[in-house]
Amino acid sequence: MTETGNAEPIDYDNLVDMFHRALIHTLRKHSVSDSFLDFWVPDADPVLGIAGMVDSARIAGLTEIAIRFRSTTIAPERLPELERSLSGCCTPTLTTEGDNVLLKASNMKQIPAADAVQGRPGRKPAYWQAGAAPKSSDPDEPSLNRWDSAELPEFSDVHPHFRPGLQVALGSLSLEGAAATPNGGLIRVTGREGSAMLALDVDPKSHIVCAAHHAGATKPSERAILDLFCKAAEHLPIQEVADHIGLKILDLLLDPNKPVPIKGVLLPVNAGTPFMLPSRLARRAYDSYREQTGVAQNTNFYCPPPSPEWQALSPDQRREKVDYVLRTFLQSAGLYPDDMSLLRIDNNKTGFPVRVTVGFSDRVPTTDKPSLMRRLEQRLRRDAEPEVDLIADRAKDTSPLRRLS
Numbered sequence: 001m002t003e004t005g006n007a008e009p010i011d012y013d014n015l016v017d018m019f020h021r022a023l024i025h026t027l028r029k030h031s032v033s034d035s036f037l038d039f040w041v042p043d044a045d046p047v048l049g050i051a052g053m054v055d056s057a058r059i060a061g062l063t064e065i066a067i068r069f070r071s072t073t074i075a076p077e078r079l080p081e082l083e084r085s086l087s088g089c090c091t092p093t094l095t096t097e098g099d100n101v102l103l104k105a106s107n108m109k110q111i112p113a114a115d116a117v118q119g120r121p122g123r124k125p126a127y128w129q130a131g132a133a134p135k136s137s138d139p140d141e142p143s144l145n146r147w148d149s150a151e152l153p154e155f156s157d158v159h160p161h162f163r164p165g166l167q168v169a170l171g172s173l174s175l176e177g178a179a180a181t182p183n184g185g186l187i188r189v190t191g192r193e194g195s196a197m198l199a200l201d202v203d204p205k206s207h208i209v210c211a212a213h214h215a216g217a218t219k220p221s222e223r224a225i226l227d228l229f230c231k232a233a234e235h236l237p238i239q240e241v242a243d244h245i246g247l248k249i250l251d252l253l254l255d256p257n258k259p260v261p262i263k264g265v266l267l268p269v270n271a272g273t274p275f276m277l278p279s280r281l282a283r284r285a286y287d288s289y290r291e292q293t294g295v296a297q298n299t300n301f302y303c304p305p306p307s308p309e310w311q312a313l314s315p316d317q318r319r320e321k322v323d324y325v326l327r328t329f330l331q332s333a334g335l336y337p338d339d340m341s342l343l344r345i346d347n348n349k350t351g352f353p354v355r356v357t358v359g360f361s362d363r364v365p366t367t368d369k370p371s372l373m374r375r376l377e378q379r380l381r382r383d384a385e386p387e388v389d390l391i392a393d394r395a396k397d398t399s400p401l402r403r404l405s
Helices: 012-022 035-039 046-059 076-086 160-170 220-233 238-253 273-293 308-312 315-332 366-383
Strands: 065-070 091-097 100-106 187-193 196-203 208-215 340-347 353-360 389-392
Touching: 012 046, 012 065, 046 065, 046 076, 046 100, 076 091, 076 100, 160 220, 160 238, 187 273, 196 220, 196 238, 196 273, 208 220, 208 238, 220 238, 220 273, 238 273, 315 340, 315 353, 315 366, 353 366, 366 389
Parallel strands: 353 389
Antiparallel strands: 065 100, 091 100, 187 196, 196 208, 340 353
16 A cells, blocks of 8 residues: 545545445535535445545546545455556555555556455355446447447437437437537637537636537437437536536436336446436536636535426415425325324525425334425425425433433
């Protein structure tokens, strides 16, 4: 193990603890400022958990990351396994610091760390990899996913779940091809990879993408995904486009009437490699924009506003709408009417009334709550307001002894 650089290390064990404590109450995000952690969930096997954190940083476009974990988190005899698991996507170095171990992963590559994880006998890489998809024989596409499905074979490089939506998108391309010269004051920046090109026209005063278009992609899936990406990118900050619009495209294409297509966390890398192309192009365009304008890359706190229809409702009308969706959800889930109850709708940090807090009855087991929260939030976003965030009220300590002051 060798010395590491001066990168600020991330406390792995602390984040795992925060994740489990916040799972029910904040559901999305990790209550930390590192936006790349939106991609990550811990694993019961810490080798896979740390490899997943490195992989999430790589997917988010970071070139290096430093992670500190307790020496008891991974047995010393498994540290070589961790190094091997990461060597395919970065240059890992490990150093002992008292009771801790510091991992520095540098020289990130466009290869999922999961591809290299071997784990213990009988184990397979976990949540961030697509099923049993074999590797491509093409060395330029080491993580290409393939599925045994004859459905819409022109989209065979993406998961079958997303193919019908991409077929519709391919039939209504509107932002492909050459675009008119941007209006005065806008800056055009581009990202290129092979023949594919993404162009963003950005207002340097607000950093908002005013127009987007693409050209040069040859695969049907890439053409459709790029067009959806361009449509979603307009009227958003360019950093938000580079950071998160790739995930938004997946959300738009999810069929709520079908099971979740991927076991674990759904990411572009396990939905099909064409989903990764727009984010790489957008990241290059964003880097070009920062070079031209001198804008610093800060933590991304962008939060999209709710729909005008939602904003136009009175507080009582919002409660009535949310309560109706909640009641129909409880009925469809076979639960009692008071198993979940609407407590309040609060403003989020940007002042929009989208934070919905619910409470559970004592009949609902704690282990069932995360699944119910995810399903209810999906229903609320479909039937009430797409930007709703669902929060569970914190359980109160009912012990009279512990509550004495």
